[in-house]
Amino acid sequence: MEAPLRWSMGVEHGTTRTIVELHTDAGLVGLGETYGGASTAARFRSAEPFFIGYDPLEVSRIVKNFEVFRTTSEQSALTIELRYVAAAIEMACWDIIGKIQNKRVCDLWGGADSELVPFIAYLFYRYESLNKKKGGENGPEAICDQYEDHVRRFGFTGLKLKTGVLHPAIERATIKRLRETFGSQIEQLRVDPNQVWSTATAINELKRLAEYDIEYCEDPTYNLEGMSRIRATVPVPLATNMAVLNFDQVAPMLRMRALDTILVDPYFWGGITQCKKLAAVAETFGFSLAIHSDRELGIGMTASLHLWATTPSLCHKYDSHYAFQEDDIITKPLQWHKGSVALPTGPGLGVEIDSEKLEKYHRLYLEKGDEIEFFDFKRPGWIPHVPIW
Numbered sequence: 001m002e003a004p005l006r007w008s009m010g011v012e013h014g015t016t017r018t019i020v021e022l023h024t025d026a027g028l029v030g031l032g033e034t035y036g037g038a039s040t041a042a043r044f045r046s047a048e049p050f051f052i053g054y055d056p057l058e059v060s061r062i063v064k065n066f067e068v069f070r071t072t073s074e075q076s077a078l079t080i081e082l083r084y085v086a087a088a089i090e091m092a093c094w095d096i097i098g099k100i101q102n103k104r105v106c107d108l109w110g111g112a113d114s115e116l117v118p119f120i121a122y123l124f125y126r127y128e129s130l131n132k133k134k135g136g137e138n139g140p141e142a143i144c145d146q147y148e149d150h151v152r153r154f155g156f157t158g159l160k161l162k163t164g165v166l167h168p169a170i171e172r173a174t175i176k177r178l179r180e181t182f183g184s185q186i187e188q189l190r191v192d193p194n195q196v197w198s199t200a201t202a203i204n205e206l207k208r209l210a211e212y213d214i215e216y217c218e219d220p221t222y223n224l225e226g227m228s229r230i231r232a233t234v235p236v237p238l239a240t241n242m243a244v245l246n247f248d249q250v251a252p253m254l255r256m257r258a259l260d261t262i263l264v265d266p267y268f269w270g271g272i273t274q275c276k277k278l279a280a281v282a283e284t285f286g287f288s289l290a291i292h293s294d295r296e297l298g299i300g301m302t303a304s305l306h307l308w309a310t311t312p313s314l315c316h317k318y319d320s321h322y323a324f325q326e327d328d329i330i331t332k333p334l335q336w337h338k339g340s341v342a343l344p345t346g347p348g349l350g351v352e353i354d355s356e357k358l359e360k361y362h363r364l365y366l367e368k369g370d371e372i373e374f375f376d377f378k379r380p381g382w383i384p385h386v387p388i389w
């Protein structure tokens with residue numbers, strides 16, 4: 001990151017991702033990316049019977065093999081990390097299929113509704129970078145400057161603000177200042193306290209924030225019961241990428257009328273096919289989808305661009321940390337033009353690995369280990385007990 005990003009439960013300095021090159025006996029290579037580092041990478045060996053020896057064209061069979069773990073409600077490291085493995089292997093299979101067919105992944109999935117994927121700015125309160133040239137935003141004025149900078153550089157016309165970091169009154173003042181400064185130029189305005197508001201705080205805050213035309217609030221509090229009571233009380237739609245992470249949790253979400261939107265995450269949900277299945281459930285039950293962003297690199301981001309462009313219930317603009325990430329491991333990092341990223345034109349996912357960069361960041365990983373975002377180096381000993389506010 002160009003400067004440490006603050007979120008409600010800690011600080012994000014960088015990202016740890018596992019990159020996959022899936023080789024076929026015919027000499028083709030498919031690329032995949034997933035969440036996590038050495039621990040996730042070790043799970044690939046355990047999962048070999050699910051994909052070694054299969055034809056990538058049998059991707060549905062491979063996906064079904066990984067689904068064996070969906071029959072258990074166990075949420076162990078093994079079952080969670082196997083979902084991350086499934087996501088990367090499936091992604092790499094689609095990349096290979098596209099290369100075999102000379103088609104883009106989005107075309108294999110029925111064709112893109114749009115060649116451009118629209119993004120909004122993703123704003124953060126930040127600590128200063130080590131050289132003190134970036135970051136340091138800690139209040140309304142600085143966040144307005146950050147938004148202005150992202151609009152100028154990337155052409156965004158909306159924003160999400162990571163909240164739950166500072167006292168709610170300061171964050172409310174930030175939203176107010178953004179609206180007063182930029183008015184209707186901000187077409188979408190989201191907030192995301194990542195579950196650290198109490199139900200009462202969330203009700204109080206969202207009642208007041210409603211006048212600033214909030215598209216949705218992500219994870220205002222930490223469970224479905226609380227969100228259900230908030231949603232019954234405030235005129236702001238609610239979304240989650242924390243409280244609903246598998247199909248079993250969708251039914252209680254609907255019965256409790258707790259949420260309007262799920263942010264799909266191909267890694268948490270175990271692959272693109274699972275996201276497409278969730279899209280069918282969303283169409284059936286009348287909720288919408290957005291994409292969850294968590295410091296992906298270019299391979300994973302591109303897979304999600306193909307997903308966004310081919311999935312009508314993914315109707316909310318994309319938000320991403322990518323604008324703050326200083327580098328990538330693909331040869332042509334994603335670029336925004338007027339707030340949108342164009343789908344790649346090459347077959348498969350349409351991206352290639354920059355092997356020097358991959359090697360460079362692999363060495364960095366061996367030196368530094370996993371990026372852990374649940375700590376705050378400025379507040380040693382601070383542990384984010386929920387609710388914080």
Ligand SMILES: [Mg+2]
Pocket residue numbers: 192194218219240241
């Ligand atoms: Mg979120």
